[in-house]
Amino acid sequence: MTKEITNDNIANYTADLAKHAGINIASRAAQQNGIYKASQNLQSKIDLDPTFSIEIDTGKPSDQKQSGRCWMFSALNTMRHPLQKEYKVKDFELSQNYTNFWDKFEKSNWFFENVIASAKQPLGDRKVSFLFATPQQDGGQWDMLCGLIEKYGIVPKSVYPETANATNSSALNDTLNTLLRKDGLVLRTMINEGKSEDEVEARKNEFLNDVFRVLVVSLGMPPKKFDFEYKDDEGNYHREAGITPKEFFAKYVGMNLEDHVSIINSPTADKPYHKVFSVEYLGNVVGGRQVRHLNLEIAEMKDLIIKQLQAGEVVWFGSNVGKDSERQLGLLDTNIYKRDELFDIDLSMSKADKLDSGESMMDHAMVITSVDLVEGKPTKWKIENSWGEKPGFKGYFVMSDAWFDAFVYQAVINKKFLSDDLKAEFVDGAKDPIQLLPWDPMGALAFK
Template sequence: MAKEITNDDIAKFTSDLAKHPGVNIASHAAQENGIFKASQNLQSQIDLTPNFSIEIDTGKPADQKQSGRCWMFSALNTMRHPVQKKYKIKDFELSQNYTNFWDKIEKSNFFLENVIASSNKPLGDRKVAFLFTTPQQDGGQWDMLCGIIEKYGIVPKSVYPETANATNSGALNDTLNTLLRKDGLELRRLVNDGKSKDEVEKRKNEMLNDVFRILAISLGVPPKKFDFEYTDDNGDYHREDGITPKEFFDKYVGMNLEEHVSTINSPTDDKPYHKVFSVEYLGNVEGGRQVRHLNLKIDEMKDLIIKQLKSGEVVWFGSNVSKDSERQLGLLDTNIYRRDELFDVDFSMSKGDQLDSSESMMNHAMVITGVDVVNGKPTKWKIENSWGDKPGFKGYFIMSDAWFDSFVYQAVINKKFLSDDLKKAFDEGSKNPIELLPWDPMGALAFKY
C-alpha cells in the first residue's frame, strides 16, 4: 500500500538539513545565482584549453539557427571540408535547405506509409500513438541523410540558400504535422472501410502533393539542374553549367557513403557488443537506406575515431549536449558543475542506467575535428558545432574525455578503419539487424539548437 509523506517525515527532513555543513552558504549561492552557476567548477576551464596534438583545420562553423537540423549540418560539414581543401574555396557550404526539403517530403511519405501499414491496430496502440505524436520533425541521424543524398544528390548553398522557414522551422513543422495527422486519420478510415490499395495510394499521393506545395512555398523549389560558379582563394574564376545535384555530389564531394558505418556505444543488457541494430519506424526514405548501428565498447569507438582523425578525416558523432555543458564557454565536461558538492547528494549513474531510465539519450550531432592524446590516451576532443561562431572558441567546443565516456552515443566511421572482425560483424549483422522498438534510446534523433 502506498504511504503518504507525514508531518513526522517533514520534521526529520528539516532536522537533517541543519546537519549538513555549509548548507547556508550553498543556499545563498544557489538562490542568488541558480543551481548551475552556483556549482560551476573553474577547474574545467583550466583543464580544457584549446590545444590538441591531432587537429584538422575546418574553417568557420555553420549556423543552424532556430532549427533542429544539427544532424544535417554536421553531416554536410564532414562533406564540405574536403571540397574546401581540394578546390580552395574558403568557408564553402553545401545547401542544408536542399536536404531539408527532400527530408521533409520523404518523412511525410514515411509517416503515411506506416499509418497505412498499422491501420489494423487501434489508435490507442502504443506504436500508432508513437507515429501520430510527431509525424515528422527536423531531427535525424546519419543514415537518414545518406538516404536523401543517395536519392537526390546535393547542391551548394549558393544555389539553394536558407529561407526564414528553414532557419526558424517551428511554424513549418506545426503546419506539416497538423496536415499529416488529419491525412493519417483519413487514410486509416479508407483502409478500414475496405478501399482498394490503388484507391488508398491515389489519395496518399494527393496528400503528398499538398505537402510538396507547402514545402515549395516555404522553402523554395529545389533545382533539377544548376550552374556552379565560384572564385577560389587564389582569385581564379570557375564555372560549370547544367550540372545535376547527383552529378555535383559525385564530382565535387565524391564521398562513398556506403563505406561509412554508424557505430554506437550502448552499454545496456539488451544490446550485446559487435551486434547490428535497426530501429522500428526510424527512417525517412521508403525503399532507401536502412538505419543500422554497430554496437561497440567505448574504447573501441575512441580508437577508431583517433585513427580517422590521424588520416585527416573528421568524424560525425551524436551525443547529449544538454548534460554537463556550458554553451557560451563551449565546454563539455562532467566536472563543470559540482551539484553533488552543492547539495551533498550523490547523482552518479552508469551510462547504461541513464539510457534505461531515460535520464539521457542522443539529442545533438556535431563533428570531432581534433583530439589531445597524452601518454597514448585521449584527454580532450575538439568539436565543430553548428551554432555559429559566437559560443565557445569561435564556434568550436572542447569535450573532456570523461564527458565522451558518459554522453557520446554514436560515431560514423570510415569502414577502412574497422578491423576485419568488426567489418565482418557489420556486414553479417546488416543482413538481418536486431530491430529495436520505436522508442528505444538508440532511435533518438539529433535535433538540438
C-alpha cells in the same frame, strides 16, 4: 500499500538540514545565481584549454539557427571540408535547406506508409500513438542523410539558400504535422472501410501533393539543374553549367557513402557488443537506406575515431549535449558543475542506467576535428558545432574524455579503419539487424 507524507516526515527532513555543512552558503549561492552558476567548476576551464596534439583545420563553423537540423549540418560539414581544401574555397557550404526540403517530403511519405501498415491497430496502440505523436520533425541520423543524398544529390548553399522557415522551423513543423495527422486519419478510415489499395494510394498521392506545395512555398523549389559558379581563394573564376545535384555530389564531394558505418556505444543489457541493430519506424526514404548501428565498447569507438583523425578525416558523432555542458564557454565536461557538492547528494549513474531510465539519450550531432593524446591516451577532444561563431571558441567546443565516456553514443567511421573482424560483423549483422522498438534510446534523433 501507499503512505502519505506526514508532518513528522517533514519535521525530520527539516531537522536533517543542520547535518549538512555549508547549507546556508549553498542556499544563498543557488538562490541568487541559479543551480548551474552556483555549482560551476573553474577547473574545467583550465583543464580544457583548446590545444591539441592532432588537429584538423576546418574553418568557420556553420549555423543552424532556430532549427533542429544539427545532423544535417554536421554531416554536410564532414563532406565540405575536403571540398574546401581541394578546390580552395574557404568557408564554402553545402545547402542544408536542399536536404531539409527532401527530408521533410520523404518523412511525410514515410509517415503515410507506416500509417497504412498499422491501420488495423487501434489508435491507442503504443506504436500507432508513437507515429501520430510526431509525424515529422527536424531531427535525424547519419544514415537518413545518406538516403537523401543517394536519391536527390546535393547542391551548394549559394544555389539553394536558407529561408526564414528553414532557419526557424517551428511554424513549418506545426503546419506539416497538423496536415499529416489529419490526412493520416483519413487513410486509416479508408483502409478500415475496405477501400482498395489503388484508392488508398491515389488519396495518399493527393496528400503528398499538398505537402509538396507547403514545402515549395516555405522553402523554395529545389533545382533539378544549376550553374555552379565560384571564385577560389586565389581569385580564379570557375563555372560549370547545367549540372544536376547528383552529378555535383559525385564530382565535387565524391564520398562513397557505403563506406561509412554507424557505430554506437550502448552498454545496456539488451544490446550485446559487436551486434548490428536497427530501429522500427526510424527512417525517412521509403525504399532507401536502412538505419544500422554496430554496437562497440567505448574504448573500441575511441580507437577508431583516433585512427580516422590521424588520417586527416573528421568524424560525425551524436551525443547528449544538454548534459554537463556550458554553451557560452563551449565546454563539455562531467566536472563542469558540482551539483552533488552543492546539495550534498549523490547524482552518479552508470551510462547503462542513464539510457534505461531515460536520463540520457542522443540529442545533438557535431563533428570531432581534433584530439589531444597524452602518452597515447585521449584527454580532450575538439568539436565543430553548428551554432555559429558566438559560443565557445569561435563556434568550437572542447570535450573532456570523461564526457565522451558518459555522453557520446554514436559515431560514423570509414570502413577502412575497421578491423577485418568488425567489418565482417557489420556486413553479416546488417543483413538481418536486431530490431529495436521505436522508442529505444538508440533511435533518438539529433535535433538540437
